[in-house]
Amino acid sequence: MTERVPYDPFSNPHPAVAVDVILFTIADGELRVLLIRRELPPFEDAWALPGGFVRADESLDEAAARELDEEAGVSVRWLEQLYTFGAVDRDPARRVISVAYFALIDALELSPRAGGDATDVRWCNVRRLPKLAFDHKQIVRYAHQRLRYKAEYAPVAFQLLPKDLTLSELQHVYEVIHGKALDKRNFRRKVLGLEILEPTGESRSEGRGRPAALYRFRRDRFRDLGGGVVLEF
Amino acid sequence: MTERVPYDPFSNPHPAVAVDVILFTIADGELRVLLIRRELPPFEDAWALPGGFVRADESLDEAAARELDEEAGVSVRWLEQLYTFGAVDRDPARRVISVAYFALIDALELSPRAGGDATDVRWCNVRRLPKLAFDHKQIVRYAHQRLRYKAEYAPVAFQLLPKDLTLSELQHVYEVIHGKALDKRNFRRKVLGLEILEPTGESRSEGRGRPAALYRFRRDRFRDLGGGVVLEF
DNA sequence: ACAAAAGTGTTGAGAGTACACCCATGC
DNA sequence: GCATGGGTGTACTCTCAACACTTTTGT
Numbered sequence: 152m153t154e155r156v157p158y159d160p161f162s163n164p165h166p167a168v169a170v171d172v173i174l175f176t177i178a179d180g181e182l183r184v185l186l187i188r189r190e191l192p193p194f195e196d197a198w199a200l201p202g203g204f205v206r207a208d209e210s211l212d213e214a215a216a217r218e219l220d221e222e223a224g225v226s227v228r229w230l231e232q233l234y235t236f237g238a239v240d241r242d243p244a245r246r247v248i249s250v251a252y253f254a255l256i257d258a259l260e261l262s263p264r265a266g267g268d269a270t271d272v273r274w275c276n277v278r279r280l281p282k283l284a285f286d287h288k289q290i291v292r293y294a295h296q297r298l299r300y301k302a303e304y305a306p307v308a309f310q311l312l313p314k315d316l317t318l319s320e321l322q323h324v325y326e327v328i329h330g331k332a333l334d335k336r337n338f339r340r341k342v343l344g345l346e347i348l349e350p351t352g353e354s355r356s357e358g359r360g361r362p363a364a365l366y367r368f369r370r371d372r373f374r375d376l377g378g379g380v381v382l383e384f
Numbered sequence: 385m386t387e388r389v390p391y392d393p394f395s396n397p398h399p400a401v402a403v404d405v406i407l408f409t410i411a412d413g414e415l416r417v418l419l420i421r422r423e424l425p426p427f428e429d430a431w432a433l434p435g436g437f438v439r440a441d442e443s444l445d446e447a448a449a450r451e452l453d454e455e456a457g458v459s460v461r462w463l464e465q466l467y468t469f470g471a472v473d474r475d476p477a478r479r480v481i482s483v484a485y486f487a488l489i490d491a492l493e494l495s496p497r498a499g500g501d502a503t504d505v506r507w508c509n510v511r512r513l514p515k516l517a518f519d520h521k522q523i524v525r526y527a528h529q530r531l532r533y534k535a536e537y538a539p540v541a542f543q544l545l546p547k548d549l550t551l552s553e554l555q556h557v558y559e560v561i562h563g564k565a566l567d568k569r570n571f572r573r574k575v576l577g578l579e580i581l582e583p584t585g586e587s588r589s590e591g592r593g594r595p596a597a598l599y600r601f602r603r604d605r606f607r608d609l610g611g612g613v614v615l616e617f
Numbered sequence: 618a619c620a621a622a623a624g625t626g627t628t629g630a631g632a633g634t635a636c637a638c639c640c641a642t643g644c
Numbered sequence: 645g646c647a648t649g650g651g652t653g654t655a656c657t658c659t660c661a662a663c664a665c666t667t668t669t670g671t
Contacts, residue, residue, distance in 0.1 A: 164440040168399045168470075168481055207397035207479045211470030235468045235483050237444030246440045248401055248483075250468050319650070336652070337634065360649030361641040552623075569625070570661065593622030594668035 166237070166246040170215040171202030171287065173233065173251065173294040174225060175277075176258040177311050182277045182327050183258075184291055187222050187269035193244045194284035198275075200291070201225075202249065203268065215252040221267035227254045229310060233294055241286045249285075253294045255310035302328045306347060309368040315351055317363035318342065399470070399479045403448040404435030404520065406466065406484065406527040407458060408510075409491040410544050415510045415560050416491075417524055420455050420502035426477045427517030429503075433524070435482065436501065448485040454500035460487045462543060466527055474519045482518075486527045488543035535561050539580060542601040548584055550596035551575065 174185040186198045201222040205214040212230060219225050230252045237248040264272065275281065277295050280288055301307050308324040309316075322338045342348065348366040356362035407418040419431045434455040438447040445463060452458050463485045470481040497505065508514065510528050513521055534540050541557040542549070555571045575581065581599040589595035 166401045166438055166440060168401055205399055205470070205481070207399060208472060210472055211468060211481060214470075232468060235444060235465060237438070237483070239441060239443055248438070248444060250470070250481075317650085334635070335650090336636085339651080340653095341633085354650095356642070357649075359643055359647075361651080363650060550623090567662075568623090569663085572624080573626095574660090587623095589669070590622075592620070592670055594624080594670095596623060 164246070166248045168205045168211075169202055169247050169249045170205055170211060170218060171200040171249050171251050171290060172215050172219045172230070173200060173253040173291055174219065174223070174227070175253065175255050175294075175298060175311070176274060177324055177327050178258040178274060180323070180327060182295070183274040184277055184280075184294075185223055185225065186273055186275050186281075186283070188271035189284060190268045190270050193242065196270075197284040198273075198281050199284035200251075200287045201269065205250075211250050212252075215250075218267070219254070222269040223272050224262075224264040225256065227256060230254045233290075233297060236286060236290060238286065249290075251290050251294065253298065255298075255307060257311055257313050299328055306345075306368065315353070315355075315365045315367055317355060317365060319363055397479070399481045401438045401444075402435055402480050402482045403438055403444060403451060404433040404482050404484050404523060405448050405452045405463070406433060406486040406524055407452065407456070407460070408486065408488050408527075408531060408544070409507060410557055410560050411491040411507060413556070413560060415528070416507040417510055417513075417527075418456055418458070419506055419508050419514075419516070421504035422517060423501045423503045426475065430517040431508075431514050432517035433484075433520045434502065438483075444483050445485075448483075451500070452487070455502040456505050457495075457497040458489065460489060463487045466523075466530060469519060469523060471519065482523075484523050484527065486531065488531075488540060490544055490546050532561055539578075539601065548586070548588075548598045548600055550588060550598060552596055 172185075176183050176185070185201060187201045189195060189197050189199050201219050203214075203218045203222070205211060209217065211232070215230055216227065219227060231254070233251040233253050235248060235250045239246065241247070241249070258274070277291065280291060282288075283291070298307065302325060308321055308328070311324050312320055318339055321342065322333055322335065325338070326333055347369050349369050351365045351367050353365045354362040355365055405418075409416050409418070418434060420434045422428060422430050422432050434452050436447075436451045436455070438444060442450065444465070448463055449460065452460060464487070466484040466486050468481060468483045472479065474480070474482070491507070510524065513524060515521075516524070531540065535558060541554055541561070544557050545553055551572055554575065555566055555568065558571070559566055580602050582602050584598045584600050586598045587595040588598055
């Protein structure tokens, strides 16, 4: 408080700003995150979250969406800011703070492809992560925790499914996120009681068993998905 | 994804990183935030949240605590990261992203004093804010919302009170945060049922009326205050 | 004795949980 | 006709909300 000369970050050493994106999906009954293989040092050839530096003329939200698109070929309509990681030594080479975002996507909706500074892309089981660059393992754990927590009160699971869905598919998503089985009758009563699903009148047969009725998420009944940013592209 | 030359923030225009702190207290039955009067442009002489640029050798948490101490003479033991604001035009002069933190303090514990880049300090009713610099009004609103939400499940109110407290004082804090009256019996049953309060055996007389029993918050029963960072100074 | 704040129990409603069988279809 | 997944109701428990009077102190 005795300092009279203002600290000017534009003429002093200062942190750079990056964004990283944790993209979740569900496939083969597993919760998975999207990883890319880094082209550049530090951590050359290591697995990492898609992400990169924020440019002067774009918002954080835009930067996150752009990096996800560039490095993994994935476009999302919805992103939520997770946390900003700012430990001094989280990047061994230089000072970088990272604003982490997370997003959810229906696995069938896309096929990721490497691009930008990434030489490879893959989906990886959240519980079986390889060694990751920087503090990215910690970031993924934090994101998983937030996802579980969020799934308690927000209809996040709809992001992980196609537009038309069955109640069993929805229940399955919640079971994977929480890692435990749920009672079918209680689940259905609860979800239908929220009045955010409307029956399409159609049904879908999975080959064997009775065909399941299809529902559609009523976005208008639940405008706010709980803190996320809806991007308009 | 066709870009081959990596974007290097250290040799290109890039955002600077600041922290801002929303410090809440309760006084005279109002929820208040700490504001400082800016010495420097932009928004010279305007009211704003205490905050400033992050230095290369300190974490975000440390920067938030340092700025609060420098500009307002306030030391806190606990800070929680709120959100990172990154709109391109939030600072009219240059590109700055701001990592917002919030903290709670017992109003009697300190007397803020201006310092650093601040020429004045005051406590201000959350519902009657003056014009604020940058997007700080929006940040305060966001923080207030988070505080209400957080108060539902985390024992945040203890941060706003002295170590020894009465149940009526605690109830009063919750009433101010939520802006509505609570039932005394239900409140007491619920709080005592959490088993995070221990009676000190003492009591305190406020002059008139029956003296109230004093309690102390059992930190060991509730290690995590719900996402915050406990600073060790 | 009275004003002022502290303290104390019971009841009813709604939400969550546990639990088992019939239904529609493909093969 | 049988295997497979879809679809349905009821009873118990627990939590939350509503509600009014007695107790202790200072003046």
